Amino acid sequence: MRALILGFACIAPVILAVLWPHSWLAAIGVLALSHALVLWPTLRPNSQWLGPVITSFDSPSNEVWLTIDDGPTDDTQPLLDSLDERGVKATFFVKGSLAARRPDLIRLMLARGHAVANHSQTHPSGSFWCLFPSAISSQVDECSAVLESITGGRPALFRAPVGMKNPFVHPILARRGLTLVGWSVRGFDSFGDDVERVVRRIVPRTGAGSIVVMHQGRAFSVACISRVVDELQGRGYSFVVPAVERLKTKR
Ligand SMILES: [Zn+2]
Incomplete structure (x- = not known):
């Protein structure tokens, strides 16, 4: 295509x-x-026309993958505590520029059993979709380098800022062995502060093998993520970080 x-x-x-x-x-x-x-x-986030975008994963039971974007931020520690209390493991798609400033928080994510992935170096949300290949490569490579310097390993997953990717992105990721990850469900928790509205957007649309995307760094992020987790656990879902082999491009 x-x-x-x-x-x-x-x-x-x-x-x-x-x-x-x-x-x-x-x-x-x-x-x-x-x-x-x-x-x-x-x-259009998650469009497969330009190349594969992961939008779900193989799940034999009621498993959900919680992905949390835009950290590390000041609420990382309380967020990790909240996830610990609920027995939840997640993947953090982080900004390289923030990770460079707070490597301790990246180490803490890993120490608590979570995964860390590439969400670009500076998160140019308004312009990533129209960047030229050299700028896209820099965004990807600089974030990977920061994470490698902190963790000792290069990330395997990439999520584009606001999910937008132009025709240059897939070849750049493929050359680096990176998989582009989208989502199944989002609650637009970057906007507003209505926790219940986010819950209503996410919970009814979630199923086995869903990838839920949420954000940290907002005033209500910890409360919002915790509330969504509680609601999904109450409906029998468990949270996992799936292996790359289980990732799928279709629900
Ligand atoms: Zn983001």
């Missing part, structure tokens, strides 16, 4: 030039279609 989209984008200007003398409307239509075919999978 990626090759088709990029191939069409490449020949669209030629088609435009051929069509223009006969029908400027058709020519504009071809140009708009070629742009739309690139922009749609770029801006």
Whole structure:
């Protein structure tokens, strides 16, 4: 699909030039279609058009993967305490720039049995989708290098800032052996402070093998994550960090 989209984008200007003398409307239509075919999978999180995005995992029972983005932040310690109290293991998709400032918190995540993964160096949420390959590579490599310097190992998973990835991202990740991880369910907990609204968005949409994405660093993050965990555990779900072999691109 990626090759088709990029191939069409490449020949669209030629088609435009051929069509223009006969029908400027058709020519504009071809140009708009070629742009739309690139922009749609770029801006739509979890779209598989440009390459595989992990959106679930194989689960023989009621297992859920909790992923927590945007740390490490000042609430990491209380968040880890809350997860410990509930017997929950999670994967933290962290920013390299923050990890460099608080390597102790990264070590603490690992010491408590959680996993740590790459969420870019500076999290350019407004521009990552339109970065050129060199800038994308820097975002990926600098974060991996920070994590390797702290943990001694390079991360295997990457989540794009706000889930947007352009046609350059997959080849860059593939060359580095990184897997792009999206999600099954999100609660938009980056916005507002209504815990119950987040719970209502996440819980009914969660099933066995769901990847739940939440965020830390907001005033209500610890309460919100804890509330979602309580609700899902109350419905019989357990929390696991699945091995890479169990990850899937479809529910
Ligand atoms: Zn993020």
